[in-house]
Amino acid sequence: MTFARDLVRAGSPKAAAAPSIQEPPPSTRMPGENILRPIRVLAVDDDPAFGKFAAKAAELALKGRSVRIRVARSGQDALDAARDEPPDLVLLDLDMPDLDGVDTLSHLRALPRGDHARVVVLSGRVGPQERWKFAVLGVREFVAKPIDLRRLVDTIDGIVERASWGAAPTA
Structure with missing residues (x-):
């Protein structure tokens, strides 16, 4: 099973053993915000194992940046x-x-600063009807389940680059 293999590999001590560089966190400003703060990631899934998988993918994609997941x-x-x-x-x-992804995102968008969040939809159903529902809510990124870890990390990397959340420190 690819999902399980990727999850084990992502959480292996060898993957976590890479040296970390201690530098000031990048600027992750929202419009009108002038303070430095971590990139805030919210992984939402009713399956606890998959929630951890998504969080690990974010951790890998944002390695070297200040992040709160x-x-x-x-x-x-x-x-x-x-x-x-x-x-x-x-x-x-x-x-x-209860609240599916569309309903959750609809409510999230109504919260203060909820319209600033970038979103990746993770689902086994990513057909035209689902894409349309999410496009109305400003979503462009979809990753189909079963999820390939590398594809999810690359998708997150692309969002970070387009959002100009700062580059990871270089060695």
């Missing part, structure tokens, strides 16, 4: 977390009980 197990948990700290990036499952 939270995992929510439901749409309501995600909204509560977003009220506390508006996310910069949301890795969002489509199929969840």
